[in-house]
Amino acid sequence: MTASPPDAVPRTAAEAGLMRCHACGRLHPAVAHGAPAHCERCGAPLHLRKRDDLARTWALVIAACILYVPANVLPVMVTQSVVGTQSDTIMSGVIYLWITGSWPLAALIFFASVMVPLLKIIALVVLAFSAQRRSTWAVQERTKLYRVVEFVGRWSMIDIFVVGVLAALVQFGALATIGAGPGAIAFGAVVVLTMLAAEAFDPRSLWDPVHDWGTAR
């Protein structure tokens, strides 16, 4: 994977035996894959590919998968008021909105808070699995998928944001108090973990088999 024919024009930095610092852009001669190295100029870690990218991605995705269950089962918001205590999970909020007729809002929350994390996890699993299998199928589309996953990630935190704002604002003692439930922590963890997983994944590894295949040809 390191060497390319000397006569051929190198198409990637790796083929040219170079690697680039992510932080300052300084070029370095490539070291063995996985060997730890630091940028000579800024000290940032250097790597030809992100270190242990698949393993990290898998670990974080699996953790997100596990936490996805309590995030949806446990209440995210606990409302205490004169009339009693009410615990709401994400789905109970969606169902309440749907029953009371706010269908667009229900659909929005369902999509942003339930579907997006789920699809993100599925997407990451697909990416990691295909990268591990060194699949050459639809590489371009999978790269686009990765970009979407990375972009969408932070928007799933809207729920957590709303709960946080309400918990901070609604503190009227015995009249009404809103607090975050254990589900909010799990949900936030899911979002953060999927974001980290997306961060850990190195999209360049999607293209490696293509170039290997191209080189072999």
Next chain:
Amino acid sequence: MSVPDPDRVPEAVVQKKRRSLPLVWIVPLVAALIGAWLGVRAYLERGAMIEISFQTGDGLEAGKTKIKYKDVEVGVVQSVALADKGVGVVASAEIAKPAAYLLRDDTRFWVVRPRISGGSVSGLGTLLAGAYLALDPGKLEKERRKFVGLETPPVVTLDVPGTRYVLRADDLGSLDVAAPIYFRRVQVGQVVSFALDEDGRGVDVKIFIKAPYDQYVTANTRFWNASGFDVNIDTSGVRIDTQSVVSLLVGGIAFQTPEEPALPTRATENAAFRLYADRGSALKNPDYLSEDFVFVFHEPVRGLSVGSPVEFRGIEVGEVTGIFAEFDPVSNVFTSPVEARVYPERLRKHLRGGVLPHAAITDTRERIVFLIEHGLRAQLRTSNLLTGARYVALDVVSQAAGKVKVDASRRPLEVPTVGGGLPELEASINRIAAKIEKLPLESISADARQALQSLDRTLKSADQLVTRVDREVTPEARATLEGARRSLAAMEVTLANDAPLQLGLRATLDDMSRAADSLRALVDYLERHPESLIRGKRKDAP
């Protein structure tokens, strides 16, 4: 590895290779541990699933309706579904594990809704928060998972200490579930439920007396219906009795234990008592002994009704239990047999010194037979002239003694009657009326008319006479009167003190007085010396 220019591109700093298993795997491990812990905790804290059936699902909401005990949430309704064939609904609920011990065989569930009943308002909080299920834990050992919910909240929950009793009443009156029960005007309990007897002849009212007060319920406690108010009007004035304003509205029961030394034992759970209609009849001494009588009246019994009193010399000793009519085919007359129940104890209570008539006879019946033979008679008397209400008066009429043979074996015993009272008066008035009727009123009136006519004529002639007198006699009379006045004036002049006639008269009278004195002296002398008539007056002795 090809490096284009080693001088231009510096070598990277190479470090030793690290552990092969990346540290990042701790993350899913921790997540798995958290997940496992949550799962295990959820499993361990899994509550008991129960099913409660209700008539309607009013106020029940899946996932929202709470189950509370002593206002502490112990569970949530998970689902509400129609029962088989639509007879009611079944609510499935999960009861938290620490509260699962409350689910006994006799645990009761009911829906708490806002309720305004008689004296109390409850469940106002549910106006805002929605209905919830309340539970009253049972006491039985046996556990249970399927319950039938109560439609109305129980008046008394099982955890309140106290005792239940049953009251037998003729009718319910204005009582209702949760009606208060008073002891000395303190509310000590409530009506729990009521139901008709199996034969429909009365009402069984179940009541609950709270713990410190149930010790006052003894075997001889009297309960009475304290609904509304009693108005008594008697010679001492008007008296109004009531327990409380609440009992005016929703009815109530009061009880009291007569101050008798007997039976201080506490009444047992579910003991049955009689519910009297009012305080007076409740506290009346119980009539243990009773004797039935029949009085055959020959006069109409109008004004007498079932329940009318039977009095012995003014003391109420019983009441009329039945009024009948009987036809005697032999004499072809109707009679009115009146049956009555007499409580001899009532009379005995009033006997001074407690000495019974003819104390040698122990049997009440025999004693009454004895009394009848000595003149005990029943009489219908009017107790109220306005309403015409009547009562049966018993008295010993000594004139009637020994006149009647009593059939002592007959039941009920027949007490002979005497007519009397108002009917007697009526009869004599009738006789008088009949006599008046027989008078020849028509001829009398004709005579009277003739007499009146002649009287009229007489009056007319008298009138003529008067006018004539007025016309002819009056001037004459006036002249006469004037003459008389003149004579009187002259007489006045003649009779005046200084008139000559008067003076002469006085002198004459003086002379006459002196003459009378001389005469008296002569008479005295003659009495002492009668002989002087013959011999003449003697010379006075020297």
